Amino acid sequence: MPIRIYNTLSKKKEIFEPKDPGKVSMYVCGPTVYDSCHIGHARSVIVFDVIARYFKAKGYALTYVRNFTDVDDKIINRANELGLDIKEIAEKYIQEFYEDMDAINVERATIEPRATEHIDAIIRVIEKLIEKKIAYSIDGDVYFAVEKFKNYGKLSGRRLEDMEAGARVDIDKRKHNFFDFALWKSAKPGEPAWDSPWGQGRPGWHIECSAMSTQYLGESFDIHGGGKDLIFPHHENEIAQSEAAFEKPFAKYWIHNGFVNINQEKMSKSLGNFMMIKDVLKLYHPEAVRLFLLSNHYRSPIDFTDKALSEAGAGLDKIYALLERIEKTFGPTSDNDFEQAGNEKYWKKFCAAMDNDFNTALGIGNLFDAVRNANRLLDKHEGDLSSQTAEAIRSERTQIIKMGKILGILLESPLEYFDKKKSQSIEKQSIDSAEIEKMVHEREEARKSKQWAKADQIRKQLADMNILLEDRPEGTVWKIGD
């Protein structure tokens, strides 16, 4: 089945046809490394991580480029604030980015280029634009002349005439048009700078993506992605630069993810409501964060609330609980039969959802269908599993894991998952597990001798300590409440 993708350029879902059959080239705008990553970065990175995983699972040879913007005004400001070199700042936040991404199970892109390592390539593109008289230099700055590119505005649906009316006021008189943007910025004293035909300076923001995408993916490639806010001006400008320079269509499909709101408000500096990834991870399991972020369609806004995160955590518990149950029934399972699950019903439904513009929300629904069905089979046939039923349950487990792999969840063993969860809660709530074990044991003894009142009293005591019990056939298990 073909993959269909909503293309911002056409504002329609289109059937995905890669430039080279069987291969996918994808460029996604990565972070400007001047601060820690927040939950909005996480969403964007995770959305494209899932898209990348899915392409690979479908058998495409994927080349995925995600850049680091490691020179720009914000980095320079931050470096000045802290009295550091911009290289040190960039390095610090790149390392932090990797720590965050590893923590939320984001796979590395194929190539992760940095702007400062591609200055030559950037200069070459600018020179080309100047040759074609689409760019002009003034006092060491170089600007792109938007009026020279006739399709300017085709991605964002803006027309220069419409935009100009309100914008004429504080126009930089040196620029030919208010919307002309910098390709090269001359260096002010103390700023990082590179030699160029226009003197010492540094690249403008947009040009690095044109230069690097061309270098690694070619002048035309399949997919370009990023947050919705990048549509204008960043991506609009990239198209203008690349198509003007190379006279070929730039990216064929444009994918943009929606924002994360915090309690219905946009994250903003004035509200001070940025949720940093590392802080979120102190409270929630990384896979719960992923499950939450993928539970809405990637183009819609999503509201970050404690309730929503807890619910995602409850859902994750439910899946792991099933996996644990299956392991208890069948013993530790291997992934040998992994490939064989390809034909199975839930995986197929999941793929159909993903094929339709990466509908992870629907896909997660399919995953829960499989969970419910496997539980149902276990309930119905407990203690009396025919080989056919066992086979069905094994297959469903395999399918669940396979879906999880695309979503980047269910990567732990159930034992690990629940143990980790337990020990974290123990730590957080300073619970004495030896004491609890003792009480649980005491209660089991009481139950054996049918001293129900005593057993219930101990259970009540534990409940007051936020300890919940499950009397399972194989013995009593205790958990910590939320």
Add this chain to the structure above:
RNA sequence: GGCGGCAUAGCCAAGUGGUAAGGCAGUGGUCUGCAAAACCAUUAUACACCAGUUCGAAUCUGGUUGCCGCCUCCA
């Protein structure tokens, strides 16, 4: 002002022409000494409102209302 998006049960959310996935919460039941977990059943005469197209619309068209985003750095 220009451009764009959204409005589905208590909450979150999928669904772009054929009669409402899934999750959380709730209620009843099975199981259990009682619970918990799990399962089963149940929970939107119906998809903001109005008009239209159609045999048929949450889904298409026009309008109304409300909310939101982008247009300055932004995932």
